Amino acid sequence: MDKFGKSQPVTRREDVRFLTGEGRYVDDIAPANALQCFVFRSPVAHATITDLDISDARSADGVHAIYTLADLEAAGMNVAMQGTTTKNRDGSQGAAPERPMLARTRLRFVGEPIAVIVADTLTQARDAAELIMLDYDDLPAKMDMARGGEALHDEAPDNVAYDWHMGDKDACDAAFAAAARVVSLDVGDNRIIVNSMEPRGCYAEMEGERLHVAINGQGVWGPKEQLAKALNVDADTIRVTNPDTGGGFGMKGMMYPEYFVLAHAARDLKRPVRWMSERTEAMLSDNAGRDLTSLTELAFDENHRIIGYRVYTEANMGAYNSQFAQAIQTQLFSRVLMGVYDVQTTYLHSVGYYTNSTQVDAYRGAGRPEAIYVLERAMDRAARELGVDPLELRRINFIKPDQFPYATATGETYDVGDFDKVLHRAEAEADIPGFAARKAADAERGLLRGLGLCYYIESILGDPAETAKVEFTDEGRVNIYVGTQSNGQGHETVYAQFLSDQTGIPVDMIDVVQGDSDRIKQGGGTGGSRSVTTQNNATLATVGAMTEAFAAFLADEMGVPASEINFDDERFRADGSNMTPTMLEVADLARDKGRNDLLVHERRVALEARSFPNGCHVAEVVIDPDTGVTTCDRYNVVDDFGNLINPMLAEGQVHGGVVQGLGQALTEHVIFDEDGQLLTATFMDYALPRADDVPMIGFTSEPVPSTANIMGMKGCGEAGTVGALAAVSNAVQDALWDHGVRQVDMPFTPMKVWELLRDDAIAAE
Numbered sequence: 001m002d003k004f005g006k007s008q009p010v011t012r013r014e015d016v017r018f019l020t021g022e023g024r025y026v027d028d029i030a031p032a033n034a035l036q037c038f039v040f041r042s043p044v045a046h047a048t049i050t051d052l053d054i055s056d057a058r059s060a061d062g063v064h065a066i067y068t069l070a071d072l073e074a075a076g077m078n079v080a081m082q083g084t085t086t087k088n089r090d091g092s093q094g095a096a097p098e099r100p101m102l103a104r105t106r107l108r109f110v111g112e113p114i115a116v117i118v119a120d121t122l123t124q125a126r127d128a129a130e131l132i133m134l135d136y137d138d139l140p141a142k143m144d145m146a147r148g149g150e151a152l153h154d155e156a157p158d159n160v161a162y163d164w165h166m167g168d169k170d171a172c173d174a175a176f177a178a179a180a181r182v183v184s185l186d187v188g189d190n191r192i193i194v195n196s197m198e199p200r201g202c203y204a205e206m207e208g209e210r211l212h213v214a215i216n217g218q219g220v221w222g223p224k225e226q227l228a229k230a231l232n233v234d235a236d237t238i239r240v241t242n243p244d245t246g247g248g249f250g251m252k253g254m255m256y257p258e259y260f261v262l263a264h265a266a267r268d269l270k271r272p273v274r275w276m277s278e279r280t281e282a283m284l285s286d287n288a289g290r291d292l293t294s295l296t297e298l299a300f301d302e303n304h305r306i307i308g309y310r311v312y313t314e315a316n317m318g319a320y321n322s323q324f325a326q327a328i329q330t331q332l333f334s335r336v337l338m339g340v341y342d343v344q345t346t347y348l349h350s351v352g353y354y355t356n357s358t359q360v361d362a363y364r365g366a367g368r369p370e371a372i373y374v375l376e377r378a379m380d381r382a383a384r385e386l387g388v389d390p391l392e393l394r395r396i397n398f399i400k401p402d403q404f405p406y407a408t409a410t411g412e413t414y415d416v417g418d419f420d421k422v423l424h425r426a427e428a429e430a431d432i433p434g435f436a437a438r439k440a441a442d443a444e445r446g447l448l449r450g451l452g453l454c455y456y457i458e459s460i461l462g463d464p465a466e467t468a469k470v471e472f473t474d475e476g477r478v479n480i481y482v483g484t485q486s487n488g489q490g491h492e493t494v495y496a497q498f499l500s501d502q503t504g505i506p507v508d509m510i511d512v513v514q515g516d517s518d519r520i521k522q523g524g525g526t527g528g529s530r531s532v533t534t535q536n537n538a539t540l541a542t543v544g545a546m547t548e549a550f551a552a553f554l555a556d557e558m559g560v561p562a563s564e565i566n567f568d569d570e571r572f573r574a575d576g577s578n579m580t581p582t583m584l585e586v587a588d589l590a591r592d593k594g595r596n597d598l599l600v601h602e603r604r605v606a607l608e609a610r611s612f613p614n615g616c617h618v619a620e621v622v623i624d625p626d627t628g629v630t631t632c633d634r635y636n637v638v639d640d641f642g643n644l645i646n647p648m649l650a651e652g653q654v655h656g657g658v659v660q661g662l663g664q665a666l667t668e669h670v671i672f673d674e675d676g677q678l679l680t681a682t683f684m685d686y687a688l689p690r691a692d693d694v695p696m697i698g699f700t701s702e703p704v705p706s707t708a709n710i711m712g713m714k715g716c717g718e719a720g721t722v723g724a725l726a727a728v729s730n731a732v733q734d735a736l737w738d739h740g741v742r743q744v745d746m747p748f749t750p751m752k753v754w755e756l757l758r759d760d761a762i763a764a765e
Contacts, residue, residue, distance in 0.1 A: 010646055013507075014492040023244045026216040027276045030203035034272035035064055037265070038125035039258060040115040040132055041284065042107040045143075045356035045676020046150065047136035049105055054115060057131040062124030064269055066132075067116045067261055069102040075264060077101075078230050082255065083321030086162050086330045094162030094352070097153035099320035101230075101257040107136060108152055108319035109356050110676055111284030116261045118273055141356040141676035145293065145314045152319060152354040159354045161317045164330045166337075166410060167347035175308030175345045179299035183382040188745040189370055189725070191291035191316065191670040192663070193283050193680075194363055195688055196487075198246025200286060201276035202259050204266035211238050213263050216245040218253040219485045219525015220517040230260050231267070238263075242515030248487035249660070250362030251287050253527045254323035283681045289363025290664070291316040292329060292370060296378040304388055306343045306397050311374060313350040318359035325361050326352060332367025334410040335459035339375045340419045340614060341397040346409045356676040362527065364660055365718040368458050369725055376454040376726035380733065390730075391427060394455055395420055405707075412459060414612050415707045422638050423455060423616050425702045430618035430636035438620070448623040449633070450735025454726035457614040460533065460715045463524035465606035468538035470499070470546060472587035472599040478505050480539065481513045481602075483523020484531040489717060490649045491531065498536045498645055502543045503583045504570030522604060532645065533713050538605050540710065546601040550586045553598055554579070557589065609708035613715055615639035617658070617723035621731040625739075628754025630732060632662055636698035637723065642706040642714035650716045651699040657720020658697050663689040664721075665728040665746045 017023060054066045072079050079101045085094040098104070103114045115132060119125035142149040147158040176182055202215045211231075215223055220240040228235035245252065258275050265273045277285070292315040299308035315329035330350050338346055383390035398419045399406050406414040427433075435451050442449040469481040480499050484491060492512040500507040513519060524530065547567045555562040558577040566573055571580040581589065590598040620634040637654055644650050667687040671679040680686040705712030725746065732753070733744050741756045 010493060010497055010648065012490045012493045012649065013496065014490065025198060025244050025246060026201045026203060026214055029243055030274040031205055031272040034203055034205070034274040035118050035120060035269065036122040036125050037262060037273055037275035038117045038122060038129055039113050039275070039281070040117060040129045042103060042110055042112040042114060044107055044136065044138060045110050045141040046139040047107045048139060049103065049107060049134070049136050051133065051135040052114065053133035056133070057117065057128040060124065060128040060131055062120035063117060063128045064120070064271070065118045065265060066128070067102070067265065068114070069100050069104050072101060072261070072264060075268065076232055077260070077264060078232065081257065081320070082226060082323055084324050084327045085321065086164050086326045088163045089165045094164070094326050095153065095156035095160065096321065097155040101260050109358055110678055111281070111358060112319070113257050113285070116258070116265070118265050118269065141674065143355055143357065143672055143674065143676060145316050145353045145355065152356065156354055161321065161352035161354055162326050162330070163351050165347065165349045166334050168345070169347045172308050172310055172345050172347035176297070176299045176310070179307060180302040181300045181386060182297060183300070183378065183385050184295065184297040185378045185381045186293065186295045187374055187377050188293045189290045189373055190664065190746045191360070192289045192363060192668050193670060193686060194249050194251035194286055194289060195282070196247030196249060196251060199277040199279060199282040200252065200256060202262055203272060203274035204262040205272035206266055206270060207239065209237070211263060211267060212241065213238065213259065214241045214243060215259055216252065217242055217485070218245070218248045218487060218527055219523065220515055221523055222525060223255055223259065224517045226255050227260065227263055231263060240517045242485050245485065245487045248526065249364045250366050250527060251289070252487065253362055253525065254287070279683070280681045283686065284678060285358065287322050287359045287361035288318065288670070289360065290370065291360050294374040296374045298378050298382050300382070300386065304386055304393060304396050306341055308345045309338060309343055310347045311337070311349070313348070315350060315352045316357065316360055317352045317354050318357045319354060320359055322359035322361035324366070325359065328362060328367040329370065332461065333371045335412055336368050336371050336457050337410050338408060339372060340399055340417065340455055340457050342399045342403065343397070344409045357672060364657060364721040365458070366461065368718065369722045372454065372456045372722050373725040376456070377729060380452065380730040384737065390453065391423060394423065413609065415609060416704050417612070417614060417640070418704050419455065419614065422614065422640050422702045425700060426453070426616035426618055426636065426638040429638055429698055429700050430634070432618065435620065442622055446625070448625055448735040448739070449620060450623070450731040450733065451618070451620050452727050452730025452732070452734055453616060453618045454723045454730065455614070455616045456719065456723040457612055458715070458719055458722050459612060460530055460610045462527050462530035464534060464610065465604060466524055466534035466538040467520055467522050467602065467604040468535065468542045469520055469600065469602035470542050476509070476584065478510045479513050480510060481520040482535050483520055483525070484535050485515050485526045487526060489531065489653060494532060494646050494649055495535060495539065499539055499543070502540065502569060505583050509584070530715060531717065533611055533709055533715055534607060536645070536711060536713070537607055537709050538603060541603040541605040542601050545603050549598055549601065550583070553590060553595065554581070554586060607709050611642065611706040611708045611714040613639065613641050613719050615719060615723060617727035619727040619731040621728065621735055623732070623735050623753060625757050628750035628752070628757065630666055630748045630750070630753055632666065632693070632695050632728060635695050637720070638700045638702050639716070639719060640702055640704050640714065641716045641719070642703050643712040644701060644703070645713070647701060650701070653716045654699050654720040655697050657718060658724045659689055659694055661721045661724020662694060662728060665725055666748050667693060669747045669749055
């Protein structure tokens with residue numbers, strides 16, 4: 001195979017393996033003799049356990065063990081799950097109630113794990129679960145985001161998880177007092193259930209005296225540390241692997257109770273054990289996403305420049321602190337608080353509440369979509385109330401190219417940007433000038449057409465450092481070991497392509513190795529759109545070290561000083577020498593001479609700064625007023641991702657992100673009843689977007705190379721979702737505005753839209 005050309009849209013190499021059934025997913029590769037696990041879960045949202053009798057279940061056919069919290073504690077485990085907390089406004093720490101791996105004395109959400117049954121077969125484990133006697137006293141379910149109600153935790157008075165703020169409130173209040181106009185909007189950001197294609201699962205086994213835990217997650221080093229802490233063992237006695245993983249989206253970026261229990265079971269029983277979630281089980285127990293409301297206020301001067309911005313957010317934490325949730329709706333929300341606009345006077349106030357529902361945690365974008373959604377909804381409302389074209393209002397307030405690097409009010413430093421250039425390109429690609437004609441044509445057919453746009457910016461998150469190791473094998477191939485973890489993004493293609501670009505090694509000779517804590521010293525996993533920039537930065541450093549070491553080795557072979565040997569991305573060359581060896585040829589020569597030290601090269605490096613992908617989404621929707629059915633008819637994206645390694649993969653990431661945004665905006669509706677029962681726990685009730693819900697998505701790259709890394713790259717994994725929510729919502733608002741509808745909130749289900757139009761019609765009579 002020829003060497004890949006740089007920045008070419010190369011087809012994903014892993015797809016053949018996936019499409020022909022050769023993927024190695026956790027449920028495919030678990031040991032054949034593994035015992036099966038079933039999780040006995042809470043049937044109610046809030047109750048006090050009065051009796052838990054597992055004696056009959058323990059003696060059932062095929063059952064090897066049943067583990068409750070008491071069993072884990074008797075084995076000496078640290079049973080408290082990890083959960084980030086943030087500072088309150090008064091300087092105290094946010095609430096940190098215990099989240100036990102299995103229920104202790106209280107049940108706090110439907111689906112909370114109570115016991116894990118281990119049996120020869122899954123059927124036997126299920127049958128045993130039917131024999132468990134659980135008695136409880138019901139308690140009122142707390143389902144609203146408000147202070148008060150039945151207390152979930154003694155450590156959280158009024159069920160407040162945190163009360164956090166950032167910014168100068170007095171200065172912001174003064175700006176609003178002096179404003180020529182103030183625009184406010186109170187919008188909801190609805191809860192979603194992630195529903196990755198592959199549900200969560202894991203298996204655990206003993207490898208001699210060491211424990212091996214395989215998780216379909218987003219990294220191995222965080223789980224390894226948490227397992228070591230939970231089991232009270234040295235981390236070196238644990239190996240964690242991630243096989244192929246069918247979607248993560250942030251939901252798989254943290255540990256869950258089942259993984260700890262299976263790890264203990266494998267040690268206790270000295271047998272492999274396995275567990276795989278079913279779909280309804282996943283809907284009940286996976287961390288959910290979003291679920292917040294925000295009052296957003298913009299203060300303008302007489303020239304339509306923003307002089308102040310205030311946001312008050314109330315966020316649902318679910319029943320417990322999940323691993324990251326308190327940080328997501330506070331610090332992570334603030335990272336892009338003011339978006340792409342030149343405003344320094346800002347104030348963000350966020351309050352989190354515990355409710356009797358599944359925990360809420362990271363979902364594609366983790367705080368950034370939430371912040372951009374409320375800001376861009378408010379900008380759309382402001383354009384209407386001020387009587388200004390929405391594109392022009394944004395241009396008036398954009399950070400200008402000569403203002404970079406730009407220090408934001410919340411402590412970020414944007415390195416580069418040309419937002420007006422991107423917006424102009426989006427205006428052309430989306431044919432905004434032709435919208436009026438399309439709207440008129442639909443009106444003649446009795447349909448309502450609306451146009452909405454969103455200009456987003458995203459802050460890359462996670463550890464800025466990453467590790468890359470390059471190994472020349474005895475078979476003549478090259479392994480590159482990476483510290484990130486693919487969940488379907490195409491890492492095997494992009495990492496091999498980048499290494500090939502830098503070294504001249506044919507891409508079909510390169511194997512990408514990931515997801516094994518024994519095979520690479522350290523890594524940050526995947527999340528926050530960090531993977532490509534951090535991993536390829538580490539690869540670049542490793543290639544540099546390798547090139548230097550090879551040049552020193554070749555000095556004697558080529559008869560010239562190492563300083564005179566150059567590498568041109570394909571061959572080593574030097575004046576006065578006829579030798580022009582490739583990387584593979586140098587490795588072969590080193591092996592022949594016994595220089596095995598030259599066959600493995602590894603470096604860990606950190607980016608000096610984060611990059612900030614940004615872009616403009618333009619959506620057009622068509623609404624049938626007779627049925628309320630809302631269809632996204634046109635969708636165009638112009639993104640500034642800096643320099644692209646593989647435009648095809650970047651476009652695929654945008655498409656996937658946009659579809660998830662369309663799902664949240666149009667179809668995905670989570671409903672709990674007043675008792676905390678999830679009414680949308682199957683695909684009969686919870687509507688993921690289908691193919692006919694999604695239009696052709698136009699993607700255009702308008703790069704402004706980042707100065708935060710030598711490659712000029714910016715992340716792209718979450719950008720599609722960050723921009724989609726407001727673009728679609730603003731389009732729906734536009735379609736309904738002339739009909740008197742002034743407030744629309746996701747999801748725009750047919751019933752909701754029909755009722756909005758009906759209520760307007762009734763009011764007009």
